[in-house]
Amino acid sequence: MTANITVFMVGDVMLGRGIDMILEHSNHPILYERNGLDARDYVTLAERQNGSIPDRSERPVDYVWGAAIPVLNEKKPDLKIINLETSVTTSDTPWPMKGIHYRMHPKNVKVIQSAGIDCCVLANNHVADWGFPGLLETMDTLQIAGIKCAGVGRNSFEAQSPAVFHLHHNTRVLVFSAGHSSSGVCDSWEANPDKEGVNMLEFYKPAEAVAQLREQIYKHKQDGDIIILSVHWGGNWGWKIDSSFVKFAHKAIDEAGVHVIHGHSSHHVKGIEVYNGRLIIYGCGDFLNDYEGITGHDNFRGDLALMYFVDINPATGLLEGLRMVPTQTIHLCVNKAKEDGLKWLMNTMSRECKKFGCDVRRVGDELHLVF
Secondary structure, three states: OOOOEEEEEEEEEOOOOHHHHHOOOOOOOOOOOOOOOOHHHHHHHHHHHHOOOOOHHHOOOOHHHOOHHHHHHHHOOOEEEEEEOOEEOOOOOOOOOOOOOOEEOHHHHHHHHHOOOOEEEOOOOOOOOOHHHHHHHHHHHHHHOOOEEEOEEOOHHHHHOOEEEEOHHHOEEEEEEEEOHHHOOOHHHEOEOOEOEEOEOOOOOHHHHHHHHHHHHHOOOOOOOEEEEEEEOOOOOOOOOOHHHHHHHHHHHHHHOOOEEEEEOOOOOOOEEEEOOEEEEOOOOOOEOOOOOOOOOHHHOOOEEEEEEEEEOOOOOOEEEEEEEEEEEEOOEEEEOOHHHHHHHHHHHHHHHHOOOOEEEEEOOEEEEEO
16 A cells, blocks of 8 residues: 655745844845834834744744744655745845835755755745845755745746655655735746746636646656645635636646645635645645734734645545644744634634535644545
8 A cells, every 4th residue: 555645835934024133144124114114123023922032042043943843853744845935035126116025044044944844835926025136046045955946937937847856656746836916926027938037827817827737737747746736826814715716726636637736825824625636725824924913914813824734645646634733923933823723723724614615623733624
């Protein structure tokens, strides 16, 4: 009997701005936001909310991952994927007419390495916050660090190409990444044959988008490959999932051979569907950000997140199980979710998943998908 493969995935990991300020190497704190704050002010907001953050001398390199590290060590997933929603650069030229700019100093890439991350999907609305030089530096920094990326490139062929992983039992996993303007990705960031940029798909036109996706996939796909599509789509807040996104997800599975859809952009968790035995996560929620202490949208509990462990049968590509570990951002790092947060996540995910014929059940301090 062939053993399942386990893929760890989370939503937005935002290591810039306030979080960059608490890492060993920090960029200049200047920001270009209308609120007039600089990056250090986001650290102040977090400390005002939950007390002092440990001194830098007391923070290990994996500090921001916090409680996630022992979970990863216990689960031992075969592949670890994050949506890195931060430009890794020292570029000082922000993208014009954009309200928020995220960057992490390239010397802090060891923070990503410390969690053993294998793949950063980058087709999102912050990867080029500091211009195309910042995007290229991000790609180069990750490559030198031995971390594969998907969704961006020096031209459209690179941006549309997958990160490829060879796992046990000769299983290949291909990770594709695509963004959409509904999540704030600038249309001018789209890669073309002669220009660097982001892989973009028009999810509001499902048939057209899936035709493009199918072409991208079949340039690389071999028999037996597991295909993961990571998509940055939709707004930051709200439970409603656009019907076009649902149609796209279904057609991507039926017509392009996708096995898992890894959706993100919303700052909070959203519903999950299992369609024809394939997993669709419509919104993972932010896994780590510097919003601690910022008020507004409190009813969405953006401080709470889930670590998703996806078990796939490599022989069939079908979903065998989904285990979710609840977490909470406190002191700008990942913590185990408190009991009230765990209950909120359980009730919320149960409500949202039931819209797609699924449910969740609590198993100890985890949530397991029932499908």
